[in-house]
Amino acid sequence: MSNMSTLNTNTEEHIKTVARQIFFAEGRLNATTQEIADAAGVNRTLLNYYFRSRDALFDQVFDEAMQHLRHRIESSISSAAPFREKMETLVDILLDEITQYPYREIFIITQINQKENKLKPPTDKNNWPSFLAEIKKEMDAGTIPTMEPIDYILNIYSMCIFPILMKPIYSHMLRITVDEYQEKLNDRKANIMAYVFPQNK
Amino acid sequence: MSNMSTLNTNTEEHIKTVARQIFFAEGRLNATTQEIADAAGVNRTLLNYYFRSRDALFDQVFDEAMQHLRHRIESSISSAAPFREKMETLVDILLDEITQYPYREIFIITQINQKENKLKPPTDKNNWPSFLAEIKKEMDAGTIPTMEPIDYILNIYSMCIFPILMKPIYSHMLRITVDEYQEKLNDRKANIMAYVFPQNK
Amino acid sequence: MSNMSTLNTNTEEHIKTVARQIFFAEGRLNATTQEIADAAGVNRTLLNYYFRSRDALFDQVFDEAMQHLRHRIESSISSAAPFREKMETLVDILLDEITQYPYREIFIITQINQKENKLKPPTDKNNWPSFLAEIKKEMDAGTIPTMEPIDYILNIYSMCIFPILMKPIYSHMLRITVDEYQEKLNDRKANIMAYVFPQNK
Amino acid sequence: MSNMSTLNTNTEEHIKTVARQIFFAEGRLNATTQEIADAAGVNRTLLNYYFRSRDALFDQVFDEAMQHLRHRIESSISSAAPFREKMETLVDILLDEITQYPYREIFIITQINQKENKLKPPTDKNNWPSFLAEIKKEMDAGTIPTMEPIDYILNIYSMCIFPILMKPIYSHMLRITVDEYQEKLNDRKANIMAYVFPQNK
DNA sequence: AATGAATGAGGCTTCATTCAT
DNA sequence: TATGAATGAAGCCTCATTCAT
Numbered sequence: 028m029s030n031m032s033t034l035n036t037n038t039e040e041h042i043k044t045v046a047r048q049i050f051f052a053e054g055r056l057n058a059t060t061q062e063i064a065d066a067a068g069v070n071r072t073l074l075n076y077y078f079r080s081r082d083a084l085f086d087q088v089f090d091e092a093m094q095h096l097r098h099r100i101e102s103s104i105s106s107a108a109p110f111r112e113k114m115e116t117l118v119d120i121l122l123d124e125i126t127q128y129p130y131r132e133i134f135i136i137t138q139i140n141q142k143e144n145k146l147k148p149p150t151d152k153n154n155w156p157s158f159l160a161e162i163k164k165e166m167d168a169g170t171i172p173t174m175e176p177i178d179y180i181l182n183i184y185s186m187c188i189f190p191i192l193m194k195p196i197y198s199h200m201l202r203i204t205v206d207e208y209q210e211k212l213n214d215r216k217a218n219i220m221a222y223v224f225p226q227n228k
Numbered sequence: 229m230s231n232m233s234t235l236n237t238n239t240e241e242h243i244k245t246v247a248r249q250i251f252f253a254e255g256r257l258n259a260t261t262q263e264i265a266d267a268a269g270v271n272r273t274l275l276n277y278y279f280r281s282r283d284a285l286f287d288q289v290f291d292e293a294m295q296h297l298r299h300r301i302e303s304s305i306s307s308a309a310p311f312r313e314k315m316e317t318l319v320d321i322l323l324d325e326i327t328q329y330p331y332r333e334i335f336i337i338t339q340i341n342q343k344e345n346k347l348k349p350p351t352d353k354n355n356w357p358s359f360l361a362e363i364k365k366e367m368d369a370g371t372i373p374t375m376e377p378i379d380y381i382l383n384i385y386s387m388c389i390f391p392i393l394m395k396p397i398y399s400h401m402l403r404i405t406v407d408e409y410q411e412k413l414n415d416r417k418a419n420i421m422a423y424v425f426p427q428n429k
Numbered sequence: 430m431s432n433m434s435t436l437n438t439n440t441e442e443h444i445k446t447v448a449r450q451i452f453f454a455e456g457r458l459n460a461t462t463q464e465i466a467d468a469a470g471v472n473r474t475l476l477n478y479y480f481r482s483r484d485a486l487f488d489q490v491f492d493e494a495m496q497h498l499r500h501r502i503e504s505s506i507s508s509a510a511p512f513r514e515k516m517e518t519l520v521d522i523l524l525d526e527i528t529q530y531p532y533r534e535i536f537i538i539t540q541i542n543q544k545e546n547k548l549k550p551p552t553d554k555n556n557w558p559s560f561l562a563e564i565k566k567e568m569d570a571g572t573i574p575t576m577e578p579i580d581y582i583l584n585i586y587s588m589c590i591f592p593i594l595m596k597p598i599y600s601h602m603l604r605i606t607v608d609e610y611q612e613k614l615n616d617r618k619a620n621i622m623a624y625v626f627p628q629n630k
Numbered sequence: 631m632s633n634m635s636t637l638n639t640n641t642e643e644h645i646k647t648v649a650r651q652i653f654f655a656e657g658r659l660n661a662t663t664q665e666i667a668d669a670a671g672v673n674r675t676l677l678n679y680y681f682r683s684r685d686a687l688f689d690q691v692f693d694e695a696m697q698h699l700r701h702r703i704e705s706s707i708s709s710a711a712p713f714r715e716k717m718e719t720l721v722d723i724l725l726d727e728i729t730q731y732p733y734r735e736i737f738i739i740t741q742i743n744q745k746e747n748k749l750k751p752p753t754d755k756n757n758w759p760s761f762l763a764e765i766k767k768e769m770d771a772g773t774i775p776t777m778e779p780i781d782y783i784l785n786i787y788s789m790c791i792f793p794i795l796m797k798p799i800y801s802h803m804l805r806i807t808v809d810e811y812q813e814k815l816n817d818r819k820a821n822i823m824a825y826v827f828p829q830n831k
Numbered sequence: 832a833a834t835g836a837a838t839g840a841g842g843c844t845t846c847a848t849t850c851a852t
Numbered sequence: 853t854a855t856g857a858a859t860g861a862a863g864c865c866t867c868a869t870t871c872a873t
Contacts, residue, residue: 054341140255185390190382456743542657587792592784620781
């Protein structure tokens, strides 16, 4: 327990932080308990002590990450802020989250096909219908281009998340270095916002 | 070796077809050799006989898939067809490929982080610079909106691929059934093309 | 796979034989898979190959032993032989079985309290009621002392099995060597038969 | 340490009482320290604090039980009471002890085979030879049937202990419920005494 | 006396791979 | 080409024990 980056006072939370990093940031979804323990600077069996099993640690980290993301997004789309502001916040959150944990969504997708459905039924109320209606109203008002509101959302999500996700592949495909690709990514927000609110009106 | 869907005369190719299906279509990236062998209706050790190791089979299926995709895309972007036609072909290919093998990109991403970089350097000539230049020319001509050409490409790729990739998650997030979500997906091409070639000019 | 005492042609059966010996004859109920594999001269994982798990090997050996014993006893008590002969056969079987596998019954008793009930419901027909009736008839005829038939059976079982079971303890308690105790055991059949058929009539 | 049935003032003795119950009465010979601690309502590590190790607790409970049993039996067989009375006391003790702790003998037997011989050499003087001689005298006097005195003793022990030990198995074998079997057991003393002192003389 | 945290020993299982036909 | 048998590597988990208050 030497090289801890977080406080020594809460080993349990420290282990989860390290696991999150390994799973979601580094994308090593199959990291062994030994690797996680080593990265956390603790004895391997301590994972069992705190979480009973690798799967339990897994699920806990996973569920908490999902819950965190859901809360951030849902609170943004259901806020009382004006539409324009809401959308910018949503883009910021998406870019922020995907940058911090680029492999989390991928992780979910792969896990779903390994075992039974891991996605817990969402218990909180669903803010999407009213938000989609709000989008529709903006379209009717001519603020944003008319289309299926769900397509509008999917497009924004896609443009925010996918290029970051694909960094290793697309830099390769385009024959540029990962660093050069990252440079391109850093400037994308303006481009995305230009889609969210077209300027030519 | 009873219920083979491909010809008995080429067991090796049959195994690869089955593996492709399991890895890229079903998304079971961690499928064991036993599972692949069972699905192919062959003895487990035959995989070693033909491919030396699980990793070798893996790599082979993987490399061929990458090569296939690259060829289709590069031939589309470097064809002599007019730009408008080229772009539509590109979108068609992307939608087509991702629909057939929705997990292939995910597969690549996750694998990259498990071992050393698996991406072999592309040996064929690089058509992207000239295609990006072509895009730039169209922008200058006012046919398509002005932006970084690479953003234009990334956006199109994103909108084509990502929503299909995320089907299990986003249907869940939006609280609609997977079938309802699929319905939305089926109609997306027009929406994407509206981004590729904005109609309001 | 060198020092096999049974035939090399059937490793699976050989492993079971060794397991039976360790469990039921030597009484090492907690023997590890490694110990069993070592005793059988095979690789530890071969146990998994043949039996899937330690528990499965366990259960198989166990069930077969029980079935074997049950068959021997039930066929003896339901035979057409005269009563006197039947009883002698029964005593012979009990002495024989307990001598070969002295820890089997103990094994059962201890296991019952570890997990769910391991005793499978007996599927074959129940010969005991008619045998108990036959005993009753003999008692009425004065051939054997009158008592509850079930007590008669329990006493015989007890006298056959228990002293052999308790060898390590009773030799100790009585302050004689295990060998001396064994000597006493060897002569017990006549004494037991004297209970089964008292001579003083 | 809440729901203790024994006094709070002596946790050490309390733990032993609980352990005795689990080992000898419930027959859970492989109970973990956690299970014992839970049953005793104390922290797991307290077992180590008081007894150094699980084995030490084990041995202590074991030795004390053996000593207790030995004392009761030896005091009965070496008392000054008349032979008839002595024998009845012996049977009472055996039935009483085995009823309270039916798994103690089994416990001993199984443990002997796990490690080195756990049976400590008895330090008290050996009353058995004189008792066996007393039995011999009774036989000569015709009070009891003539046989090897040691067989007489073994038979009595067997008839007292074994049927109780085997309750789970024999009720199953005879296809009666455990409760029905228990009914039979309750009436056995008279039957045993009829063996100890045959009435037909 | 008591406890939460941490650790090491030891066991079981899965899996890809190799061996021997 | 195909297969059953056998093996080693690597992982996970349980448990008793020890450490530090």
